[in-house]
Amino acid sequence: MEIDKAIRESDDRWLKTKYNRAIYVIQRALALYSIEEVAFSFNGGKDSTVLLHLLRAGYFLHKREQNCASEDPKDFPIRTIYFESPSAFPEINSFTYDAAANYGMQMDIIRSDFKSGLEALLKSKPIRAIFLGVRMGDPTAVGQEQFSPSSVGWPPFMRVNPILDWSYRDVWAFLLTCKVKYCSLYDQGYTSIGSIHDTVPNALLCNSNSSSSEEKFRPAYLLSDGRLERAGRINKFSSSVCGKSPALSNGLIAGDLHKNRLLTASVIAVGDEILLCTVEDQLGPSLCKKLHSIGWSVSQTTGVQNDVDSVAEVVERRSSASDLVFIYGGIGPLHSDVTLAGVAKAFAVRLAPDEEFEEYLRQVVGDYCPGDRNEMALLPEGITELLHHENLPVPLIKCKNVIVLAATNYTELQTQWDCLIELSRSSGVLAVMKPYVLRSLTTSLSDVATAKPISKLCLEFPDLHISCYRESLYGPLVVSFRGRDQARIELAAEALRKKFEPGAFAEINSS
Numbered sequence: 001m002e003i004d005k006a007i008r009e010s011d012d013r014w015l016k017t018k019y020n021r022a023i024y025v026i027q028r029a030l031a032l033y034s035i036e037e038v039a040f041s042f043n044g045g046k047d048s049t050v051l052l053h054l055l056r057a058g059y060f061l062h063k064r065e066q067n068c069a070s071e072d073p074k075d076f077p078i079r080t081i082y083f084e085s086p087s088a089f090p091e092i093n094s095f096t097y098d099a100a101a102n103y104g105m106q107m108d109i110i111r112s113d114f115k116s117g118l119e120a121l122l123k124s125k126p127i128r129a130i131f132l133g134v135r136m137g138d139p140t141a142v143g144q145e146q147f148s149p150s151s152v153g154w155p156p157f158m159r160v161n162p163i164l165d166w167s168y169r170d171v172w173a174f175l176l177t178c179k180v181k182y183c184s185l186y187d188q189g190y191t192s193i194g195s196i197h198d199t200v201p202n203a204l205l206c207n208s209n210s211s212s213s214e215e216k217f218r219p220a221y222l223l224s225d226g227r228l229e230r231a232g233r234i235n236k237f238s239s240s241v242c243g244k245s246p247a248l249s250n251g252l253i254a255g256d257l258h259k260n261r262l263l264t265a266s267v268i269a270v271g272d273e274i275l276l277c278t279v280e281d282q283l284g285p286s287l288c289k290k291l292h293s294i295g296w297s298v299s300q301t302t303g304v305q306n307d308v309d310s311v312a313e314v315v316e317r318r319s320s321a322s323d324l325v326f327i328y329g330g331i332g333p334l335h336s337d338v339t340l341a342g343v344a345k346a347f348a349v350r351l352a353p354d355e356e357f358e359e360y361l362r363q364v365v366g367d368y369c370p371g372d373r374n375e376m377a378l379l380p381e382g383i384t385e386l387l388h389h390e391n392l393p394v395p396l397i398k399c400k401n402v403i404v405l406a407a408t409n410y411t412e413l414q415t416q417w418d419c420l421i422e423l424s425r426s427s428g429v430l431a432v433m434k435p436y437v438l439r440s441l442t443t444s445l446s447d448v449a450t451a452k453p454i455s456k457l458c459l460e461f462p463d464l465h466i467s468c469y470r471e472s473l474y475g476p477l478v479v480s481f482r483g484r485d486q487a488r489i490e491l492a493a494e495a496l497r498k499k500f501e502p503g504a505f506a507e508i509n510s511s
């Protein structure tokens with residue numbers, strides 16, 4: 001079988017892995033349902049075309065197990081459905097019809113909308129499962145698994161998505177390795193095809209050097225950044241190119257808006273070694289200092305064990321209680337590296353392969369990964385933003401208002417922090433504000449004598465942080481004022497002094 005042979009002979013290890021996984025899904029579906037009970041939803045698009053050939057290979061291998069495989073390219077008995085629309089590209093239509101003829105596909109053409117078309121089809125045919133070329137990153141893929149029952153309100157059938165975890169690169173690697181025909185539009189710069197009304201060639205493939213006045217586009221397989229696959233889909237393309245989107249998902253916008261707002265961050269350290277005190281946590285205190293230096297308050301620092309539920313619980317609480325959460329530790333491929341799984345669980349999404357992150361990891365650690373996929377490239381689905389900086393070999397990960405730091409020591413933290421600050425100037429990922437002003441007074445007066453007047457002072461200056469602490473049980477009391485407005489701090493300190501005998505409070509430092 002030429003497809004299976006082409007992949008087996010290829011030295012693209014990654015493609016082989018993806019192929020084997022897809023074939024496994026197809027074979028399980030063919031074991032679960034009879035051939036009359038399955039259908040293939042084919043529309044001539046590139047993902048559909050990949051699926052067509054995977055189904056041909058999967059069906060061949062399925063029959064080979066029963067010792068009755070045929071090499072006839074027209075032996076493709078899986079019922080195929082095509083929802084033909086008047087606004088489909090003629091090239092898509094002709095490719096679809098040609099493919100049906102070439103591979104002996106029995107194709108039902110449906111000219112109504114998806115839902116009512118499927119309702120009618122399922123009434124007249126025993127179909128229980130439909131193969132689709134949906135991939136992660138498609139707007140309709142969110143929440144789907146390889147086997148996903150149709151949604152509520154749709155007729156009941158199983159959606160089977162063998163290429164759900166395929167990237168744009170995987171699609172083109174497959175089509176080119178197998179040397180199969182695909183719709184001609186992809187050679188004219190189209191990278192994802194909808195209707196004639198909403199699809200144009202991808203501007204990122206425009207040949208600016210072209211001498212003719214007509215625009216020329218390079219083929220789809222030359223698009224290097226798979227995230228921009230839908231850039232030619234008018235209205236549907238959301239410009240969330242990571243780290244460059246104007247208003248970021250958590251709604252934080254740097255600058256004037258924050259001048260008078262107290263922004264709070266939480267810091268979470270993940271690691272049994274920190275809780276067991278076998279390792280001293282250097283990062284938490286450093287991060288707090290860094291946050292203060294850009295005008296942020298830290299509302300909580302927490303240590304949590306390497307356990308998904310514990311991480312999820314604390315992330316869920318801290319992300320709703322503070323403007324930003326910084327989490328570090330527990331990142332990597334080890335059994336104890338549960339931080340990203342915890343973040344995903346906190347936001348009720350699953351971990352899904354991220355092709356772009358995978359590519360970065362590949363450049364850093366090479367092709368080696370212990371299992372059949374790079375577990376480190378699994379990121380919380382639909383909520384992850386990658387923060388790129390030229391000084392970072394791998395981008396930082398931001399999930400809603402949670403920033404995941406991969407740093408494990410002070411030097412690494414310093415690098416990642418510097419990059420974050422630089423990125424903040426252009427993208428507003430982290431509002432950089434005037435640092436807080438701190439002023440501290442000390443007194444030998446007792447708590448009983450000072451408690452009430454200080455409580456009153458807090459009510460008079462709600463815009464300041466007024467905190468008290470002792471360095472020993474019976475030692476002097478320190479009262480600290482923290483805020484952005486030096487004049488307000490002076491006023492508050494003066495108001496405190498006035499509540500007591502002159503000389504009761506002495507200055508200890510100011511910054």
Ligand SMILES: Cc1cc2nc3c(=O)[nH]c(=O)nc-3n(C[C@H](O)[C@H](O)[C@H](O)COP(=O)(O)O)c2cc1C
Binds near residue numbers: 114
């Ligand atoms: C065979 C088939 C099954 C589908 N099943 C569902 C479904 O169960 N639930 C759903 O919300 N949409 C379902 N859809 C609709 C798709 O999710 C999506 O809305 C459709 O492909 C339109 O995508 P487009 O607007 O990008 O063209 C199905 C579509 C097809 C072709």
Ligand SMILES: Nc1ncnc2c1ncn2[C@@H]1O[C@H](COP(=O)(O)OP(=O)(O)OP(=O)(O)O)[C@@H](O)[C@H]1O
Binds near residue numbers: 047131192
């Ligand atoms: N008009 C249609 N008829 C039959 N199946 C369809 C139709 N539109 C979408 N599908 C199914 O949904 C899948 C996903 O559609 P999508 O448009 O994302 O992919 P594609 O058309 O194969 O490739 P591209 O992303 O390049 O357009 C298809 O592979 C196909 O299984």
Ligand SMILES: [Mg+2]
Binds near residue numbers: 194
């Ligand atoms: Mg399409």
